Amino acid sequence: MVKVGVIGAGGYTGLELIKMLINHPEFELSYLATTAGDSMIEQLHPSFAGVVSMSVEKADANSVIKHCELVFLALPHQASMGFAKEILDKGVKVVDLSADYRLELDTYEKTYCKHEDKAHLDDAVYALIEYYREDLKKTKLAAGPGCYPTATLLGILPFIPYIDTSAPLFVDAKSGVSGAGKKLSETAHFVTINDNIFAYNPLKHRHAPEIAEKIEKIHHVKMNVNFVPHLIPATRGELISIYATLKEDIDPLEILKKHYAHDKFIRIRENPVDIKSTAGTHFCDIYAAKNGNGLFVNSAIDNLLRGASSQALAAANLMCGFDEGMGIPTIAYMP
Numbered sequence: 437m438v439k440v441g442v443i444g445a446g447g448y449t450g451l452e453l454i455k456m457l458i459n460h461p462e463f464e465l466s467y468l469a470t471t472a473g474d475s476m477i478e479q480l481h482p483s484f485a486g487v488v489s490m491s492v493e494k495a496d497a498n499s500v501i502k503h504c505e506l507v508f509l510a511l512p513h514q515a516s517m518g519f520a521k522e523i524l525d526k527g528v529k530v531v532d533l534s535a536d537y538r539l540e541l542d543t544y545e546k547t548y549c550k551h552e553d554k555a556h557l558d559d560a561v562y563a564l565i566e567y568y569r570e571d572l573k574k575t576k577l578a579a580g581p582g583c584y585p586t587a588t589l590l591g592i593l594p595f596i597p598y599i600d601t602s603a604p605l606f607v608d609a610k611s612g613v614s615g616a617g618k619k620l621s622e623t624a625h626f627v628t629i630n631d632n633i634f635a636y637n638p639l640k641h642r643h644a645p646e647i648a649e650k651i652e653k654i655h656h657v658k659m660n661v662n663f664v665p666h667l668i669p670a671t672r673g674e675l676i677s678i679y680a681t682l683k684e685d686i687d688p689l690e691i692l693k694k695h696y697a698h699d700k701f702i703r704i705r706e707n708p709v710d711i712k713s714t715a716g717t718h719f720c721d722i723y724a725a726k727n728g729n730g731l732f733v734n735s736a737i738d739n740l741l742r743g744a745s746s747q748a749l750a751a752a753n754l755m756c757g758f759d760e761g762m763g764i765p766t767i768a769y770m771p
């Protein structure tokens with residue numbers, strides 16, 4: 437058994453990680469921590485009462501080194517790199533769910549803040565599983581993609597060779613409120629979001645540079661990404677609609693089926709997708725259609741799982757030599 441820990445156990449992504457890890461056949465959950473500590477996991481998450489009882493410590497790098505062979509960092513950006521740089525030097529593998537290692541240095545510092553661990557940044561592997569599977573098997577540091585970039589990139593990357601990359605790429609994204617985390621805010625307040633939907637940070641959201649950077653790294657083309665996220669009155673789920681201009685005639689569904697023929701967690705749909713069918717799972721559902729030279733790509737994921745925690749677990753599986761699907765949820769929360 438590989439001993440693993442979760443720092444950031446009190447948040448939604450930490451909760452999802454723990455739910456998967458307590459039943460994982462090869463990982464032993466041996467350490468839980470938050471920045472505050474001094475609690476029990478069943479106090480932080482009452483749903484664990486009668487299921488699992490573990491103490492939650494105040495996060496400490498020395499404790500991680502003592503108890504873990506691999507640790508998940510379910511922390512905000514900037515907080516993760518402070519822990520990671522100490523842990524990595526002691527031989528502990530890290531799966532980071534924050535933005536701290538997922539971007540090139542220039543992109544990160546323009547979008548977030550000054551980077552405090554440049555020494556490990558080049559060692560990080562972007563954990564978009566279908567595109568970096570082999571690299572993840574060899575790394576000690578996996579950088580989880582953002583939830584919006586995950587759903588967007590999985591949808592658009594197969595089509596980059598067939599679209600006019602000089603034309604703007606438009607991404608209309610909608611996410612459940614859990615994507616905002618547990619911290620209270622006016623926009624996530626029930627009175628604000630109930631029976632409502634609205635855009636936030638249109639064309640300025642920090643996930644746009646991530647999408648553009650990964651398109652360039654994978655396909656070696658620069659694209660103008662116009663990204664507009666919306667908050668919807670749902671707990672979980674993410675729906676992406678992408679609009680691009682084709683430069684040649686293609687069958688969009690055939691492109692998708694061929695591209696993802698060997699990827700068991702990508703489901704190509706014959707009709708537009710919905711968030712309910714992926715809620716509670718690691719699946720990404722994708723649909724595409726065209727009208728003349730206009731391309732429409734539609735993808736859906738669970739923002740907390742495929743957009744964060746289950747993608748992190750799949751990366752950890754690969755890093756430890758296991759099948760990527762080990763312990764990964766596949767049954768949707770239906771109805």
